[in-house]
Amino acid sequence: MNHCLLSLGSNDAPEASLEQARELLKQRFQSLRWGAAKKTEPIGMPPGTPWFINQVGFLYTSLSSKEIRSVLKEMEELIGQTPETKEIGCIRMDIDLLCFNGKVLKEKEYNYPCIRSLIKELLEDDIVSGRP
Numbered sequence: 001m002n003h004c005l006l007s008l009g010s011n012d013a014p015e016a017s018l019e020q021a022r023e024l025l026k027q028r029f030q031s032l033r034w035g036a037a038k039k040t041e042p043i044g045m046p047p048g049t050p051w052f053i054n055q056v057g058f059l060y061t062s063l064s065s066k067e068i069r070s071v072l073k074e075m076e077e078l079i080g081q082t083p084e085t086k087e088i089g090c091i092r093m094d095i096d097l098l099c100f101n102g103k104v105l106k107e108k109e110y111n112y113p114c115i116r117s118l119i120k121e122l123l124e125d126d127i128v129s130g131r132p
Contacts, residue, residue, distance in 0.1 A: 001060040004068060005099040006032075007106075007115055011042065012092045014053035017079055021093050024075045025057070032059040035122030040114040042089070049089040056098070056118045065100040072097060 006025070010017040018037060026032055037055040061068065072095040079093040086094075096106045098119075104110045110119075 001062060002064075002101050004059050004061060004065075004097060004101075005119065006057045006059065006072070007054060007094075007096045007098050007109060007118075008037075008057070009040075009052045009054045009094045009096075010091055011050040011052045012080075012085070012090050017093045018053055018055060020079050021075060021095060022055075022057075024078065025059075025095075028071060029059040029061055031061070032057050033122075035118050038114065038118060043112055043114075046089045052091070054114055054118060056115065056122055058122060065097060065105065068097050068100070 008018055008021050010021075022034065034055055034057045037053050040052045040054050042049040042052055063071070076093050076095055081092045081094065085092065096109050098104065098106050098110045098115070109115060
């Protein structure tokens, strides 16, 4: 089984968008577990961009990284993300495959302080609860 670390982010109806993304992802990946969702300041976005809500999750799957990225892209589009809205800083849903089998795939996003903090909390929770 492959193990994957995902991140979700939204600044356009973020609570509803994250809830929709979590539901779609859970339907596809039953092993998925989530860390806390947190409001975060936009990084590298146009001035006046609304704050985000971000969340990270961990899952096991038999899919390849290419297959997972394809599924995530479809889900983003289903939730309403378009290239046009992304260009103006309106992010309905951004789902990134941050790591695949321990390899960081999205270096920039993985190293955002807010994402690192969310990852740390998720991993600490796993250690305390005894989850692998």
